[in-house]
Amino acid sequence: MHPVAPLQVERFRIEQLAADRETHHAEYVLSFIVEGQLRMRHGEALQVEAGSVVIVPAGVPHQLLSGHGLDIWWLGFCPGCLGLHENQQQMAxxxxxxxxxxxAMGVAPARQALLAQYFAELQRLSASSGAGADALCKSLLSLILAEVGNAMAPTSPTRDTLVGNVLDYIQRHCCRPLSLAEVAAAVHKSPAYVTHRVKLATGASVGEWITSNRLHQACTRLLHSNASVAQVAELVGWQDTTHFIRQFRKRFGMTPGAWRRQQRHADIKP
Structure with a gap:
């Protein structure tokens, strides 16, 4: 069994988009709305207009609610497979x-045609093979990410600094043994205070965030490697494979092995 391609680009034209169930991607997803309107839930309900880009990090729950007259470029990719990491500036x-x-953020009108050209060329090159095509695909992805970074307001509102620092620490260290006490010590607060602030701001506990990040890492490894389920469990911080499978089934409704088979044979959808 061969790993799924690390980068996929598709263009969708949809007259009417029906509501879908909440889902999570193992990939990092960028959607560029060329025409039409899209309603989705991404933490809260959003209406996305033409000329906008929607960003969905891997593992983040979201739901398509409705849309009409849509012309969408869809890009899904695995950063690790392309030598990228979320801590790098272009992944900001x-x-x-x-x-x-x-x-969701609007792209300046003067840049929208160029961004669409980047997507079209990336789609063409991603269908090719060879080291030269791979290098060009990565360069085009970098250009797309740069356009998105420029479109994102430098003062985009984020969660309060403490909670952001907690989630950042969890993300960077989730694949090894990690406790609430360690996370609290990293941000120089008591465990009880960190627990209260994170739960109040996000609705989830520190332990749930650790589990969620590990499951995201597990999905990436299941999809883009041939490592066994037991090996994946160990790589993402679980010493007990049975506990890993239980947590995975609780989140995704199936075992890691079944999820891997389903994802590798699934059709792309926006």
């Missing part, structure tokens, strides 16, 4: 959205 838009920034 995804990081900011994960920490609470608005997931």
């Amino acid at each position: 838009p995804f990081r900011q959205v994960r920490l609470g920034a608005a997931p």
Whole structure:
């Protein structure tokens, strides 16, 4: 069994979009709305207009609610497969959205045609093979990410600094043994205070955030490697494979092995 391609680009034209169930992507997803309107839930209900980009970091729950007259460029990619990491500057838009920034932003009218050209060329090149095509795809992805970074307001609202620092620490250290006490010590607060602030701001506990980040990392490894379920469990911080499978089934409704098979044979959808 071969890993799924690390980068996929599709263009969708949809006259009427019906509501879908809440979902999570193992990939990082960028959607550019060329025409039409889209309603979605991404933390809160949003209406996205033509000329906007929507950012969905891997593992973040979201739901399509409705849309009409849509012409959408859809890009899904695995940063690790392309030598990228969310901590890098060009991935900053995804990081900011994960920490609470608005997931949709308008692209300046003068830049929209160029952005559409980047997507079209990336789609053409991604269908090619060879090291040269791969390098060009990565360069075009960097240009798209730069356009999105420029479109994102430098003062995009995020969660309060303490909670942002907590979630940031969890994300960077979730794949090893990690406790509430360690997280609290990293931000120089008591465990009880951190627990209260994180729960109040996000609705989830520190432990739930650790589990969520580990599951996101597990999805990436399941989709883009041939590591066994037991190996994936160990790589993302679970010493007990049975506990990992239980947590995975609780989140996704199926075992890691079944999820991997389903994702590798699933059709792309916006």
